[in-house]
Amino acid sequence: MSATDRVALVTGAARGQGAAIVRRLVTDGYRVTAADLLIDELESSTTEFGDQVLAVGLDVTSAEQWQAAVTATVERFGGLTALVNNAGVLHRASIAEETPAGFEAAWRVNCLGPFLGLQAALAALRAADGAAVVNTCSTGAVRPFPHHAAYGSSKWALRGFTQVAAAELGRDGIRVNAVFPGPVQTPMLDETTQVRLAERATLGRLGQPTEIADAVAFLLSDQASFITGAELLVDGGQCLQIG
Structure with missing residues (x-):
């Protein structure tokens, strides 16, 4: 299947990694449904792509909104061949200070959301040729980071x-x-955190x-047609560090 026959649904698409994924897939010839809670920002960031991109509001913790997003995608583009579960929240708190609400909220976005997405998209993906799913995990699911009980466990x-x-x-x-990003220069990390992580980074910088x-894009492509269940670290060597 050529890229021009492919349709992707990308969550967390308004900014950062999600926006970059949308842009890359459009460049590769995909038609893309870009989904996010930040619908105004999403519509602004995707206007340049014209008919190639459909912007939809999506709370990934809502099964009903997931089904509506998949239905809109199939109606607009005629099918769905790729799902990118990129939406996520970074939540920090010590175990002593964590709350049940904070812990559950992280799990609902980071783990329940991808489950609901795959479940909603399953029929369309089964009907497609060369269907693929990529989940955005984290180096927090490879090694433990203190004060990340909710985030780390949800990514595990x-x-x-x-x-x-x-x-x-x-x-x-x-x-x-799954891809496992390390520290990436996005709005998810405040400036102070970005500076601290860059100073400690194996390659001396954050990821882009x-x-x-x-x-x-590689994991969705025909070049990865014999790859499934893989865990691709894109962390600049973060997981090589001790302590």
Whole structure:
């Protein structure tokens, strides 16, 4: 299947990694549904792509909104071949100070959201040729970071969910993989945190959103047609560090 036959749904698409993924996929010839809660910002950032991109509001914790987004995609573009579960929230708190509400909120976005998305998209993906899913995980699902109990555990759960989905859906022709970004220069990290992480980085800098987008585009492509259940670290060597 050529890229021009492919349709992707990307969450968390208004800014940062998500916006970079949308741009990269459009450049590769995909038609894309860009989804985010920040609908005004999303519409502004996708206007330049014209008919190639459909902007939709989406709360990834809502099964009903997921179904509406998938339906709108299929109605607009005639199908769905790729799902990129990129939306996520970074939530920091010590175990002693964490709250049940804060813990659950992180899990609902970071883990429940991708589950609901795959479930809503499953029929369309099964009907497609060369269907693929990429989940945005985190180096927080490779090594433990203090004060990240909710975020880290939710990303560990997403890592496990990716593996289960890959094993379960392979015979349906659906590949499921994950990217594990390290520190990336996006609005998710405040300036002070970016400076601190860059000073400690193995390669001496933060990652760029386009570098995550390149990894996602590869995992969706025909060049990765024999890859499923894979975990692609795009972290500039963060997981090589001790302590």
